[in-house]
Amino acid sequence: MADRRDVAAHPVYLGDGVADAEDQSERRFIERLARRDERAFNELVELYEARVFRLVLRMLGRRDEAEDMAQEVFVQIFKAVGTFRGDSKLSTWIYRVSVNLCKNRMKYLSRRHSEGEDELEPVAERAALDEAKGVTFGDVAQPDRMVEGYQIERVVQQCIAELDPDFREVLILRDLEDLSYEELSEITGLPDGTVKSRLHRARSMLKANVERKMGEKIR
Amino acid sequence: MTDPGQDDANDSSAHAATTPEPDESLRSMLRGALREEAPPPNVLAGVQKRIRERSKGKFYADGWSTAKHPPLNTYLVTSLMMLAILGISYALLSPLVGSPVPVRNQPVPVQLIPH
Numbered sequence: 001m002a003d004r005r006d007v008a009a010h011p012v013y014l015g016d017g018v019a020d021a022e023d024q025s026e027r028r029f030i031e032r033l034a035r036r037d038e039r040a041f042n043e044l045v046e047l048y049e050a051r052v053f054r055l056v057l058r059m060l061g062r063r064d065e066a067e068d069m070a071q072e073v074f075v076q077i078f079k080a081v082g083t084f085r086g087d088s089k090l091s092t093w094i095y096r097v098s099v100n101l102c103k104n105r106m107k108y109l110s111r112r113h114s115e116g117e118d119e120l121e122p123v124a125e126r127a128a129l130d131e132a133k134g135v136t137f138g139d140v141a142q143p144d145r146m147v148e149g150y151q152i153e154r155v156v157q158q159c160i161a162e163l164d165p166d167f168r169e170v171l172i173l174r175d176l177e178d179l180s181y182e183e184l185s186e187i188t189g190l191p192d193g194t195v196k197s198r199l200h201r202a203r204s205m206l207k208a209n210v211e212r213k214m215g216e217k218i219r
Numbered sequence: 220m221t222d223p224g225q226d227d228a229n230d231s232s233a234h235a236a237t238t239p240e241p242d243e244s245l246r247s248m249l250r251g252a253l254r255e256e257a258p259p260p261n262v263l264a265g266v267q268k269r270i271r272e273r274s275k276g277k278f279y280a281d282g283w284s285t286a287k288h289p290p291l292n293t294y295l296v297t298s299l300m301m302l303a304i305l306g307i308s309y310a311l312l313s314p315l316v317g318s319p320v321p322v323r324n325q326p327v328p329v330q331l332i333p334h
Contacts, residue, residue: 036278038278042263042267045262045263046263049259049261049262049263053259053260054255054259057255058253063257067260067262067265070259070260070262071262071265071266071269072269074266075269075270078266078270078278152248152252153251153252156248156249156251156252157252157253160249160252171249172253175245175246175250176249176250176253203245206245206249207245210248
């Protein structure tokens with residue numbers, strides 16, 4: 001499994017032979033999962049837990065919700081892995097399950113009028129202000145850049161939380177998870193053109209919203 | 220809020236031909252705002268517990284033996300403790316067990332008493 005982990009973490013072109021071996025390895029792994037091999041499933045969780053958690057945290061914006069959701073994602077994967085046909089990569093399928101569950105949870109929270117609590121990490125849990133110094137934004141010509149930068153972070157978090165889940169989904173998958181358009185298309189089930197259009201609009205809306213709240217242009 | 224469903228109507232002509240890449244300031248702003256501060260939690264134990272409960276014990280019935288790394292130290296320590304308990308028990312109880320003491324008295328001859 002160590003090899004699989006390395007390849008998953010650093011996707012590079014390995015040549016056809018290695019890629020085939022990799023495919024076969026993944027197929028065997030999926031077969032073990034479909035047989036409900038508990039050790040194989042443990043390996044799957046350990047391999048993907050960080051990525052799944054990071055994704056659901058970005059989607060939901062709350063650490064407690066994200067931890068609960070990450071567990072739920074793997075439970076659903078355990079239940080449904082027998083239906084995975086291998087049309088896409090296992091990682092893409094896991095992303096799809098994660099995103100769909102997150103969107104359902106967001107709708108549920110929205111129905112419960114919990115959107116007001118939909119904040120990203122509370123201020124107290126964030127790093128010290130001096131760590132905000134490394135963050136790069138558009139050039140904000142203010143005397144105290146650290147505090148200013150920290151405020152911008154908060155505004156951006158709010159603006160992301162205010163985005164429609166469908167927009168938030170493509171923005172996070174592309175700009176933060178660095179997935180390809182093909183993978184986005186497989187995850188969302190949308191045509192390539194729609195993905196690009198949605199992404200473009202998501203960025204525009206986010207930028208406009210941030211600029212409106214900050215009262216200045218992002219450069 | 221803009222309706223995402225509108226994408227389906229006006230997507231292909233406007234954006235399909237181009238690959239919309241964000242300007243770097245927007246991307247770095249996003250990364251800065253959503254960067255991870257704390258390490259991700261270990262969710263394996265929680266996942267195993269949920270599966271065990273929902274499957275009513277069919278899966279992950281014995282959580283500790285199905286862990287990825289079997290707790291060899293636990294097995295070893297348990298075995299050594301059992302051996303130690305057996306040794307101590309033997310040491311304590313062995314003095315109570317001895318071979319039968321031989322009777323040194325000679326048997327008295329039987330005397331028949333006539334009536």
